[in-house]
Amino acid sequence: MAEALREAASAADVEPAALQGVGIGSPGDANGETGVVSGARNLPGWEGSFALGETLSQALGTPVWIGNDVQVATEAEFQLGAGREFQSLIGVFWGTGVGGGLVLDGKPWLGRGAAGEIGHMVVKRGGAECPCGRKGCMEAYAGRSAMEAEAHRQHEAGVKTDLFKLMRKHEKERLTSGIWQRSLDHGDQLAEKLIDRAIEALGTGIASAVNLLDPEAVIIGGGLGVRFGELYREPLSREMGKHLFVDEHPPALRVASLGDLGGAIGASLLVAS
Numbered sequence: 001m002a003e004a005l006r007e008a009a010s011a012a013d014v015e016p017a018a019l020q021g022v023g024i025g026s027p028g029d030a031n032g033e034t035g036v037v038s039g040a041r042n043l044p045g046w047e048g049s050f051a052l053g054e055t056l057s058q059a060l061g062t063p064v065w066i067g068n069d070v071q072v073a074t075e076a077e078f079q080l081g082a083g084r085e086f087q088s089l090i091g092v093f094w095g096t097g098v099g100g101g102l103v104l105d106g107k108p109w110l111g112r113g114a115a116g117e118i119g120h121m122v123v124k125r126g127g128a129e130c131p132c133g134r135k136g137c138m139e140a141y142a143g144r145s146a147m148e149a150e151a152h153r154q155h156e157a158g159v160k161t162d163l164f165k166l167m168r169k170h171e172k173e174r175l176t177s178g179i180w181q182r183s184l185d186h187g188d189q190l191a192e193k194l195i196d197r198a199i200e201a202l203g204t205g206i207a208s209a210v211n212l213l214d215p216e217a218v219i220i221g222g223g224l225g226v227r228f229g230e231l232y233r234e235p236l237s238r239e240m241g242k243h244l245f246v247d248e249h250p251p252a253l254r255v256a257s258l259g260d261l262g263g264a265i266g267a268s269l270l271v272a273s
């Protein structure tokens, strides 16, 4: 990271030490006070805690701020993107997993550091196995990697699908959001079924969160969210509607507008704030 930052600074013709600071959006429990990152589970084989803020700050000679990756992406959408007109919102980042972030009354809500894990809201007790090791989480149905695992199982069991054929044809190693899109365009029934199942789980989990928090808006981001958010807005609203306790004024449903750089933009806002 230090090397990448040095290169970026040099490309912008500035010394790292002359920067006002560096903002980082990290997976896992990212402690903004101490700069320590723990349990960043998407770094395979890496457990425990690391003083990322201090280490990087020493390497670069500039202050470093740390936040959770999904939370900072949510704050970027809140301040500069699809959530600008709202004071309270839930960010739902539908990608490899399903991450979430919260802004309540104009302020980020971090809980004790672990708030916003919307992907692990239980949508079916004793249901499908989640990558987190528990059962029935929203992510177990809607996360890209869980969807891929289910597609594999069904394909092995003899269900016809072009998903993996298209994956190989386009030289991908996994079922990317683009491969899901192509499969839907081909009228692939398994792809349709699994996307519908994901939308159902998302609607259920998001509606439960809305019942608790009553935010003005839900912002859908992430690789799958940005690709399918508009297309599936109606079905998603419908699935949510089934579970909203107060259904006269559902929250606005918007697709994230800052794209892949939303996280980086949000991380830079940590420095400015």
Ligand SMILES: [Zn+2]
Pocket (backbone or CB within 6 Å): 119, 120, 130, 131, 132, 133, 134, 135, 137, 139, 140
């Ligand atoms: Zn889970």
